[in-house]
Amino acid sequence: MGAAAVVVYSFLDDESQDSESDWYGSDSDSDWYGAPASNGKFGTSPSPHAPKPTSTYFPIMGSRPYICAPVDRQTGQDQIAMRLELNDRGLYGQPNKKLLSEFFPARPRGRGSKPHGDILASLQEFYGDTYRPSARRKRRGKRRILTKGWKAIPKPPEGYEGRVKDKDITDALMPILNGIISHQGLSGSRVVVDCRQRYMPTFSGYAMTRHQRLFLWGAGSAAFPHTSGVPPSSALGSKKMTKNESLVDWRWCVIPILIKSERTRGIEKNQSVVQLAQDVREVFAAQPNRRYVPSLVFTETTLELFVWDRMGITFSEPLDYHAEAERFCDMIASIASWSDERLGFDTSEEFADGVVRILANDVTYVVDAVRPVIQPYSIVNNGMTCWLARRQDESKNDTTHLILDAWSDSWEVDKKVMAKIEELRSEGQLQSPADLVSFDVVQRPPANSVKSKRRLVVDSIRANRGSNGMLGNTLNLEHSRLVWGWRGNDCVPLEKFTSMLELVCVLRDVAQELKTLYLEHKIVHRDIAPWNIFIHRDAEAPPGRNARGFLIDYSHAQFMHEGDNPPRQDPTPGAYAFMPFHALENETTTHCDDLESVFYVLYFIIGWHTDFDLSISRLKEEEVNWMVSQWVDDMGEIDTNKRGKVAWSKRCCLENIKFNQYFRVQTVFKPLEPLAIELHRFFVTRHAHGGANGGTPEQDFTEFLGYFDETINELRDKAPVIPRKREEKDHTDGGHNEEYRTNDIDTRVSKRAKTAL
Numbered sequence: 145m146g147a148a149a150v151v152v153y154s155f156l157d158d159e160s161q162d163s164e165s166d167w168y169g170s171d172s173d174s175d176w177y178g179a180p181a182s183n184g185k186f187g188t189s190p191s192p193h194a195p196k197p198t199s200t201y202f203p204i205m206g207s208r209p210y211i212c213a214p215v216d217r218q219t220g221q222d223q224i225a226m227r228l229e230l231n232d233r234g235l236y237g238q239p240n241k242k243l244l245s246e247f248f249p250a251r252p253r254g255r256g257s258k259p260h261g262d263i264l265a266s267l268q269e270f271y272g273d274t275y276r277p278s279a280r281r282k283r284r285g286k287r288r289i290l291t292k293g294w295k296a297i298p299k300p301p302e303g304y305e306g307r308v309k310d311k312d313i314t315d316a317l318m319p320i321l322n323g324i325i326s327h328q329g330l331s332g333s334r335v336v337v338d339c340r341q342r343y344m345p346t347f348s349g350y351a352m353t354r355h356q357r358l359f360l361w362g363a364g365s366a367a368f369p370h371t372s373g374v375p376p377s378s379a380l381g382s383k384k385m386t387k388n389e390s391l392v393d394w395r396w397c398v399i400p401i402l403i404k405s406e407r408t409r410g411i412e413k414n415q416s417v418v419q420l421a422q423d424v425r426e427v428f429a430a431q432p433n434r435r436y437v438p439s440l441v442f443t444e445t446t447l448e449l450f451v452w453d454r455m456g457i458t459f460s461e462p463l464d465y466h467a468e469a470e471r472f473c474d475m476i477a478s479i480a481s482w483s484d485e486r487l488g489f490d491t492s493e494e495f496a497d498g499v500v501r502i503l504a505n506d507v508t509y510v511v512d513a514v515r516p517v518i519q520p521y522s523i524v525n526n527g528m529t530c531w532l533a534r535r536q537d538e539s540k541n542d543t544t545h546l547i548l549d550a551w552s553d554s555w556e557v558d559k560k561v562m563a564k565i566e567e568l569r570s571e572g573q574l575q576s577p578a579d580l581v582s583f584d585v586v587q588r589p590p591a592n593s594v595k596s597k598r599r600l601v602v603d604s605i606r607a608n609r610g611s612n613g614m615l616g617n618t619l620n621l622e623h624s625r626l627v628w629g630w631r632g633n634d635c636v637p638l639e640k641f642t643s644m645l646e647l648v649c650v651l652r653d654v655a656q657e658l659k660t661l662y663l664e665h666k667i668v669h670r671d672i673a674p675w676n677i678f679i680h681r682d683a684e685a686p687p688g689r690n691a692r693g694f695l696i697d698y699s700h701a702q703f704m705h706e707g708d709n710p711p712r713q714d715p716t717p718g719a720y721a722f723m724p725f726h727a728l729e730n731e732t733t734t735h736c737d738d739l740e741s742v743f744y745v746l747y748f749i750i751g752w753h754t755d756f757d758l759s760i761s762r763l764k765e766e767e768v769n770w771m772v773s774q775w776v777d778d779m780g781e782i783d784t785n786k787r788g789k790v791a792w793s794k795r796c797c798l799e800n801i802k803f804n805q806y807f808r809v810q811t812v813f814k815p816l817e818p819l820a821i822e823l824h825r826f827f828v829t830r831h832a833h834g835g836a837n838g839g840t841p842e843q844d845f846t847e848f849l850g851y852f853d854e855t856i857n858e859l860r861d862k863a864p865v866i867p868r869k870r871e872e873k874d875h876t877d878g879g880h881n882e883e884y885r886t887n888d889i890d891t892r893v894s895k896r897a898k899t900a901l
Contacts, residue, residue, distance in 0.1 A: 243460040246610035279445040293466035333364035356403035366494035367484035394430035436488040505582035509533040551621040577680035650693030652852035659845035671700035672741035728791035750813035
C-alpha cells in the first residue's frame, strides 16, 4: 500500500469501551452511521464510539511499516508520525498562486448583483470602521494601515510587544462564519462547530483537542450518513454529551479549520500543517467516499486554503480577509453551498436507506455493512478501500462481490496486467475462486463545468487540483474501481484465518499465483501484504480443504521485460514491513522478491502474535528481537532514513544462516516453525554471494511451493481446525497444540534446516 504502509489494529479494549459508553450513551455499534429520524424529531443517535476498524490490518502511508499500539495524541507521537508521512509531500512546499482562482473563480456580476448577495451589509455588527495593521507590508517592513475590517478580531501586535491568543481569534471568527452561512439560508445543513473542549472520536482512540480547531459541519445530502438535528456551534462544557452534540463527528465534517496567530503560524509553520493534517487524516478515515479534502487556516489577518489528496498537499498564498472582505465572504458562502462533488466527495458512492450504494460500470452494488473491510488511515497513499457488497438485485444475505477503489499512477499498466490475468484464467492456467467482474477508471463531471455541458473526465489528481501547473513534480494518480465476484458469501481478509492449515494453504495459493504470473507473462506483484490477500471458503468442501487464497490488488504490478512496458514510476512501492530488501534498496527486481514478501507475511503472523485472534495478541516492539524490530517505527524520533534501516535489517536477517539468532516463532504457531526455517534457508542460499546461488525461476518457484506442500500434508494429518472464537481458557493455550509440544519438532525438520539452526 503506499510506500511504507502502517498497520493499525483494534484500538479499544473492552474496558475502555465500557468507560466511554458512560460518557456518550449506550448505542450499539450497528448504529454507527445513525438511523432515520421519525416525526421530524432527532432519530436514533449514531453510536458516538470511535469507529472501530473492521480489519486487523489498517494500511497507512508513512515511513513506518505499522503501529504496535494506539497512538497517544497528547504525547506528540501522532505528530511525529504525521511529519514522517508528509515529508517531501508539501510540508515544506511553496504556495500555489493559482489555487484560490481555481477553487473560487471570478464570477460575472450582471446588473450590479453580487454572487451571494450583499453579505457585508448584513454583517455590519462585525464589519466596519477600524484602525488595524494590514497583512501586507511596505518596503521597509512596516505594515499598511486599514480603515475597514472585522472589528472583533484582535489586531496584530507591532514589533515584539504583546501577543495575540489563538483563543481570541477563534471566539471572534465563530459568529462571523456562522453569520455568513445564516445569510445564505443554510443553517439547517451547515454550521461552523467549535471543537475545543470536545472529545472527538478518532480511529486511534478518543482525544480532546489541544489546539484551536473548528470544522464546518454538514449533512442533508447522499454524501453524508443520514441524521437529523444540528449540533450546537459551541461545546456545552459537559462530559456527558447530548444526542445533538454527539453529531460533532468526523463523518459530518465538510472542511476542517485551524486557527493560529500570525506569530505561531510563522514560527511553527510546519507544526501548523502537521496539526491540520491530523484532522484531515481523520476526515479521510471517517469518510471513505472522500477524494480530496479542502481546509482553511486562519490568523488574525490572513486566510489560507489547503487542499489535501492522495499525493499530499497544495496550498494557496495568504489572503488578507480584512482588506478583501467581499472576496472572503464570497469564499465562505461558496464553500457552504458547494456541491458534494466540489467538496471532494465521490458521488458514485452514496448513503441511502441505511446502506451504501456504489456504482461500478453502470451496475449498482449495495454495501449492507456500511463500513469498508479495509481502508487507509492516512493521507498519502494509493487510497485502497475495499467493500464487501452485493448486486442491487440480490438478497441481503448474498455478499458475493468485493469492490476495490485505488489511486494509481498508471491505469494503463494496471489494465494490461488485468488483461493478462483474465487471459490466464480463461486458459485454465490460473485457478482462482474470484472472477474479475469489471475494472475501469472512475469518471466525473469537471468541477467548474456548466450543467448543459457536463462532459465526463477521469477522476485524477490533475482534475481535482485543476490544472497541470498545479501538479508540480507530483505524479497524476487516477482513481480506478475494480470489482471481484465469487460464488457463495464466505470471503474474508487473511487475518480471519481459522487454523494453521488454512493459513498455509492460502499463502501457498498466493505463491502459486505469483509463479503463474511470472512464468507466463513476467509479471511481478510488488505489493504482497496481509491486506492484499483474501480467503474464500467453499461450504461444500471438507474442512481443511475448503479454503482458497487470492490476491485482490494489482495496482503496483509491473512487467519485468522492457520495450512497450517500461518500469513504473511508482511513488509508493509497498509496505516496508513486507517489502524485499532489494526493493527497499532500489535494486533490480527479481523473481524471488514476491516470494520474499510471502515469507515476511508468514513470519509477521507466527512471529509477532501469540494467538489466532491477531487483534488482541500483538507483541510489542521490545518483545521482539532487536534486529527484526527495526522493521517497525521507532516513535522516539523522526527517522528520515527509515527505509535504509529496514533494508539493512532485512539483509542481515536473510544473510545470516542461523534462523534462531533473529527469528522466534510463538508457541501457538510452533508447528509452522519448520516451514519458516526452510523458507529462511531458501533465501539465505539465494542471497549469498550476490544472489548467484539460485536456480532458474521455475526451479525456485517449485522448491518454494514444495515446502508449503510438505507442511500442508503434515498439518492435514495432525493439526485440528481451531475455531476463531474459543472459550476463555483457550486463550492461554487451551491444549490444542499439546501434541506438537510433546513431540520433538526437530524430527520434522530436514537436514538442511537443521544446518540452518
